Amino acid sequence: MARVSQEHLDARRRQILDGAARCFARNGFHATSMADVLTEVGLSAGAVYRYFRGKEELIGAIATEAFTGIRSAFEEASRATPPPTPDVLLGAVLRLFLEERVAGADRQAFARLILQVWSETLRNEQLFETLSAGYDGMREAWGELVEAYRANGIMTADVPADRVARTLIATAQGFIAQQALFGDVEVDILEDGLRGLMSMEMQRPS
Template sequence: MPRVSPAHMEARRRQILEGAARCFARDGFHATSMQDILRETGLSAGAVYRYFPGKDAMIVDLAHHVLREVAAVFRDASLAERPPLPDVILGDSLTRAADLLTFPPSLIVQVWAETVRSPELATVLRTGLNNLVGHWRVLVEAYQRNGWMRPDVPAEHVARTLAACAQGYLLQSALVDRQDVSVVVEGLRGIMSIDAPTTQGT
């Protein structure tokens, strides 16, 4: 029997995940059966179960994949000698996420909701979020060293707020209408342009 190449295995894995994601987005995670996924992918049960023991493993793998790709934007930015400003980084990360997410943003909300039921998924997302916050913190500290940002605000607090901008954008896109990435980028750029007085009146 000919040996299956790693490239072929990865392509098959992606085929299964993309089919499962379409089912989850269309019918909901719990209403989707393994039979639905088999029909969507056109694969046999043996072919699917070779890669995933069930739906839970699929949704964990989807979360891993998106978080890895988005984190790459932050790694590249944090290694730059002159780091890009937050609006540029946020735009790049959301654009990369949009390119990866071939399914509606509503699936992201479903994944977040599943963390209540699945400790494994909760760990994946918590770790992913903490990693993203860590990358933001490195960037904020660079802004502060360069004198671009006031140094008296904890970098961790700024980092978590910037991470929340991305989460809020995804949530709004899922619950209202899918917004163009430029909306949140220009909004953040507007906030960054505030030139507040150094003293406040009483």
């Protein structure tokens, strides 16, 4: 029997994850069955269960992949000199996950999928641990980026880096929530809003 290449295995796993994400985004996590996923990806039950034992593992893999990709983008940015400002960086990352990955009206569905993942953490301990680890990784990556801003003289050091990191993460989360609920939020709106806030000059008391 011919040996299956790693490239083939990776491509099949990618096919399953992408199909599952489309199903969850379109119909919701709880309304989607594994039979729906099998139909979407056009594979047998045996082929899919070879990679994932059920919906929980699928949603966990989708969440882990998203956090890994976002953290990698931030880590790469922190190595640039000077590092990109928050408006540029957040815009680039959100475009990757809300525009390049899905098109048109499907962006709202994909954002709703993200909200479903967040809500699932209230009942799924394993998923909560996955998201907690991802969140901690995001805070660390943003903290490193804040340190890079300071090293390049573009941010003061009077606020702890982790507090800046949490605020920037909250900005991205809020944008995703708006996209999920209202569906009319373009990434350039976030970029322009952040750019406007960054242009403010604080009046220090004398």
